[in-house]
Amino acid sequence: MTASQSLPPLDTAAKKTLLRKIPHGVFICGVREGDEVNGFTASWVTQGSFEPPLVVMAVRADSTSNGMIQRTERFSLNVLPADQKDLAAVFFKPQKGIGGRFDAAPYQLGPLGLPVLEAALGAVECVVVGQVNHGDHTVFVGEVKSATLQRDGAALELAGTGWQYGG
Numbered sequence: 392m393t394a395s396q397s398l399p400p401l402d403t404a405a406k407k408t409l410l411r412k413i414p415h416g417v418f419i420c421g422v423r424e425g426d427e428v429n430g431f432t433a434s435w436v437t438q439g440s441f442e443p444p445l446v447v448m449a450v451r452a453d454s455t456s457n458g459m460i461q462r463t464e465r466f467s468l469n470v471l472p473a474d475q476k477d478l479a480a481v482f483f484k485p486q487k488g489i490g491g492r493f494d495a496a497p498y499q500l501g502p503l504g505l506p507v508l509e510a511a512l513g514a515v516e517c518v519v520v521g522q523v524n525h526g527d528h529t530v531f532v533g534e535v536k537s538a539t540l541q542r543d544g545a546a547l548e549l550a551g552t553g554w555q556y557g558g
């Protein structure tokens with residue numbers, strides 16, 4: 392089939408079933424703009440290159456953090472241990488004010504000045520080197536500039552949570 396031939400309509404039910412089979416972790420993305428810190432639960436995350444080390448993360452176009460990443464061109468990715476599902480829930484629920492979610496999660500600032508949660512196995516801090524604005528999420532490509540390993544262990548995975556984000 393050539394590009395000029397029309398495609399059959401997308402089978403949206405099949406698309407949803409198949410895309411939901413892509414395995415995901417559950418992470419807390421941290422952002423900071425001046426004195427304001429924010430964080431949100433992110434599962435659309437993967438590695439994109441060994442050298443330089445790149446990660447790829449999709450962020451809702453209408454979220455608070457998206458604008459902060461666009462303006463500051465950096466973000467952290469906190470890897471949660473398998474037993475921190477409750478903390479992940481804090482970071483996707485609506486909050487009273489920017490940064491309020493961190494009341495449940497003490498953190499320090501990493502070398503790039505981004506939140507590294509004490510409860511996390513560790514975090515990488517990234518500088519944005521590319522982005523795709525097409526659709527309801529922005530796909531950010533971040534180059535990993537710092538890595539803080541606080542402890543090792545099994546990481547939280549979406550499959551075991553009963554939550555869905557995808558399809």
Ligand SMILES: Cc1cc2nc3c(=O)[nH]c(=O)nc-3n(C[C@H](O)[C@H](O)[C@H](O)COP(=O)(O)O)c2cc1C
Nearest residue numbers: 431432433434435449450451454455456483554556
């Ligand atoms: C299981 C799960 C996974 C999520 N993954 C993502 C994600 O990968 N990217 C994203 O932008 N939002 C994701 N969200 C939604 C955000 O966590 C949510 O919209 C959050 O409130 C955004 O916060 P903010 O507006 O303060 O930036 C996910 C939500 C859940 C429940």
